[in-house]
Structure formats: C-alpha cells, structure tokens
Amino acid sequence: MxxxxxxxxxxxxxxxxxxxxxxxxxxxxxxxxxxxxxxxxxxxxxxxxxxxxxxxxxxxxxxxxxxxxxxxxxxxxxxxxxxxxxxxxxxxxxxxxxxxxxxxxxxxxxxxxxxxxxxxxxxxxxxxxxxxxxxxxxxxxxxxxxxxxxxxxxxxxxxxxxxxxxxxxxxxxxxxxxxxxxxxxxxxxxxxxxxxxxxxxxxVNVIDDDDMVKVLMEKHGSNQEDANDIAHFVEGNYVKALRVMNDNGGQEAFLARFRDWMRSCYKRDAKQISVFAQEMGKGSREAQKQFLGYTLHFVRQCIVSNYGEVDLARFTREEQSFASKFAPFIHHKNVISITELLNEAFRDVERNANQRLVFMDLSLKMHQELHRKQ
Ligand SMILES: [Zn+2]
The missing domain is CATH 3.40.50.300 (P-loop containing nucleotide triphosphate hydrolases)
Incomplete structure (x- = not known):
C-alpha cells in the first residue's frame, strides 16, 4: 500500500x-x-x-x-x-x-x-x-x-x-x-x-464525500450522479462503497424490498409479511444483516430530513421519492424504539435465532411503531 x-x-x-x-x-x-x-x-x-x-x-x-x-x-x-x-x-x-x-x-x-x-x-x-x-x-x-x-x-x-x-x-x-x-x-x-x-x-476519520466521489469516478468509472449517490449512502466508508459497486443493482433491490416491506407492515398485511419473512429467512445471514443495516440507514435519514435540512439526508435519487412519502411516519416518538427493534433483530440474526421468526416478529412490531402518533 x-x-x-x-x-x-x-x-x-x-x-x-x-x-x-x-x-x-x-x-x-x-x-x-x-x-x-x-x-x-x-x-x-x-x-x-x-x-x-x-x-x-x-x-x-x-x-x-x-x-x-x-x-x-x-x-x-x-x-x-x-x-x-x-x-x-x-x-x-x-x-x-x-x-x-x-x-x-x-x-x-x-x-x-x-x-x-x-x-x-x-x-x-x-x-x-x-x-x-x-x-x-x-x-x-x-x-x-x-x-x-x-x-x-x-x-x-x-x-x-x-x-x-x-x-x-x-x-x-x-x-x-x-x-x-x-x-x-x-x-x-x-x-x-x-x-x-x-x-x-x-x-482516522471517515473519508470526506468529495474524496469518495473522486475515487469512485477516477478509479471505478462511476459517473458523477452515481458517485454522489454512493458517497451519500456509504457515509465515508470505502469498504461499503466497494461492496455497493460490486453489488450490481443490489441497492435498488434493497430499496424495492424495503418499500414493499414497509407497505405491508403499515397495512399489517399478514400474507405479504409472511412471504417477506420467508424470503428473508432463506437468505444468508450476511444478506439479512445488510438489509437490516440498510433499513437502519433509511430510518436515520428520514429523521435527518424531518428535523434537519432535507438536503443533508443521504438519499439516492431513487430513494428520494419513496422517502418523501415515508419520512413523515418516522418521528421523535418512534425513532428510538424502531432503532432498538432493528438492533435487536440484528443481534438475533447474529445469534442464529430462527430468522423467519425474527423478521415476522419485527414486521408486527414495525406495524405498531408506524401507527404511533407524533
Ligand atoms: Zn521502495
């Protein structure tokens, strides 16, 4: 090096x-x-x-x-x-x-x-x-x-x-x-x-967004917009950036899954929730942790856009449109419990609990949190 x-x-x-x-x-x-x-x-x-x-x-x-x-x-x-x-x-x-x-x-x-x-x-x-x-x-x-x-x-x-x-x-x-x-x-x-x-x-601090954008464009051939999106998402973590780059559309898949999941949680759609939990349960533990990490990131950015400057929220262009509808459901009355639920699920996955049940249980609790009034 x-x-x-x-x-x-x-x-x-x-x-x-x-x-x-x-x-x-x-x-x-x-x-x-x-x-x-x-x-x-x-x-x-x-x-x-x-x-x-x-x-x-x-x-x-x-x-x-x-x-x-x-x-x-x-x-x-x-x-x-x-x-x-x-x-x-x-x-x-x-x-x-x-x-x-x-x-x-x-x-x-x-x-x-x-x-x-x-x-x-x-x-x-x-x-x-x-x-x-x-x-x-x-x-x-x-x-x-x-x-x-x-x-x-x-x-x-x-x-x-x-x-x-x-x-x-x-x-x-x-x-x-x-x-x-x-x-x-x-x-x-x-x-x-x-x-x-x-x-x-x-x-050693996290890498600056500008430096991240620069390396993504110069070394990995990203265009300016994609590089901005990735830098926004990875928050100064180059290992995560490499993962996103190698993931071939993995981010979009995360977003699609997250969007569908939140909709079924909100409606308490038992059938959809069960399908989601089964699908998640089939994935590797690594994939489950990454998805939970993505969810946590999304929730955190909703809070940033609700309570801080909208421009500071680290959403990609694709995420932006769902985020504008979803963010109002995340607020000071539920953000801490949602964060705790996600961290708990993360630990359960690491502990090798029954993964389908972890995601089932998490979905039902998310339903309650999403309906919590501000
Ligand atoms: Zn030398």
Missing amino acids: LFKDIVGQTELKESLRRRIRSGDISHANMFVGPEGSGHFPLAMAFARYACCPNRTDDDSCGTCDVCQKFDSYQYADLHFTFPIYKKSERSVSAGFMSEWRELLSTGAYFDFEQWLAMLNAETKQLKMYVDEASEIVQQLSLKSYEGRYKIQVIWMPELLGNDVSNKLLKVIEEPPADTLFLMVGNSVDRVLGTIVSRTQIVH
Whole structure:
C-alpha cells in the first residue's frame, strides 16, 4: 500500500509522513477509526514508508526490493496478529495465515465481516488467545531479517483478551530495538487502558464525500450522479462503497424490498409479511444483516430530513421519492424504539435465532411503531 493509493485522508497522510521523515516515530501506534476509513491501509503505507530506502517526501518509491516485498506482504519483518477462533490446543494467528493472506490479496480495504466470511466463522466469536502474547514476544526478540524495523501489526486490538493484553504490556512499553507496533482498530474503548496509554493514537476519520466521489469516478468509472449517490449512502466508508459497486443493482433491490416491506407492515398485511419473512429467512445471514443495516440507514435519514435540512439526508435519487412519502411516519416518538427493534433483530440474526421468526416478529412490531402518533 502506497500513500497515493489511500482514499482521501490528505492531511493525516502528510502528518504521518512528516513524523517518519523527522524520525519522530513512537514505537507503539494505534490507528483508530471507523470501518472503511482506511486505518489498515494507512498503517501499511506508514510501515512501508518507514522502511523504503528510496522514499521521497511524498511516498515510498514503489519499486525497490523492500516495496516489492510489501506489495505482497512478504516483507520478512512484517508480522500480523489478528482475531481467530480456537481450532487447536495452541491458538495463534500463524495457524490462519493462509486465510489472512487470501483476505489481503483482495485489497487493503476490508472489514471484520469479510474476515468472518473468509474464516467461515460467522457464528463464532473471534478473539486473540493468550498464546499469541508469547508468539509476539518471541518473534520480536529475533534479529531483524531485513535490517530495518521489525513491524508487529495487531489488527483489532479490541479483541485482545485481558490475559493477552497484560502479557504484552512489557514488550509494548520496552520493545526490543527497532520495533514498531502498529495496532489497527475501530475503537479504543474496548482496549485495555494500560495498552492505550502506552501507544500513540492516530485518529482516522471517515473519508470526506468529495474524496469518495473522486475515487469512485477516477478509479471505478462511476459517473458523477452515481458517485454522489454512493458517497451519500456509504457515509465515508470505502469498504461499503466497494461492496455497493460490486453489488450490481443490489441497492435498488434493497430499496424495492424495503418499500414493499414497509407497505405491508403499515397495512399489517399478514400474507405479504409472511412471504417477506420467508424470503428473508432463506437468505444468508450476511444478506439479512445488510438489509437490516440498510433499513437502519433509511430510518436515520428520514429523521435527518424531518428535523434537519432535507438536503443533508443521504438519499439516492431513487430513494428520494419513496422517502418523501415515508419520512413523515418516522418521528421523535418512534425513532428510538424502531432503532432498538432493528438492533435487536440484528443481534438475533447474529445469534442464529430462527430468522423467519425474527423478521415476522419485527414486521408486527414495525406495524405498531408506524401507527404511533407524533
Ligand atoms: Zn521502495
């Protein structure tokens, strides 16, 4: 990953480059930002920039031996630790390296959902197990192969158990020479405070709409209107944008399904609701979660258009016409309960409850909410 391939984040990139050029690098850094903001690619570009012998003021050279190894994540001193499930007595990331490399081969922008899918582990709780700590300590105690930094990436440090965190405190506080810890996560809230306090936090914000539109047009060949629509919908999440782009009309299908569903909920059309629940129940869990996510987004945007500026609501042109009729049914008396219902359904789907019943139950409750008076 080169800095030039990062979407947006212009100022942050410059501040990261400046830190490396001036030699003012903390040995432990935590890149924190929402999914799809580019925290992982930024960490990778940062690591490469620290190691490339021919870097310019703007970027790594992209062609030297070091850069080529970084391209394929084969740089010998680049180590990855990430959440896994228990499959053998000794549970360490190294046991899942082929899946991890396969995920990386799809690009540096990915999210936790994709990792779960790659592991076929959608029903499992992933985390980092205690053996991981000794693995890291041992790896970092070795001499650098490449003669530069030894880089230890910890992806999703929020899933380091307390046992692992505690065992890592010492090496994070006093690492062997030329060690660079790069943690990459979505939130510091669930990371052990004593770990957080030993790292330099790099805050990564969502990607600006303008930058998103630019990349969609320049790199993905979108026209201006589609790019605006997608940027509007994904709210700064490039992973989500890639998903929408690869979805071939998936957004329109979501809208059509959502529109029909809301109409049957409003009318309490038992037959239609039952058909809907059955159809949803047949889909994959991933598809169900995405649809619930879409519904949540739509409801939130209704509130924005009702109580804020209509122009600020992130609706696509297709959504706009249904939204203008539907938005009045979402208001301050029901938005919180609707949000809770959707989140509850999301959790039920994750827990592997009977999905048809989840959507049946949700529909009947939505009926009540849609008829709630302001
Ligand atoms: Zn280079």
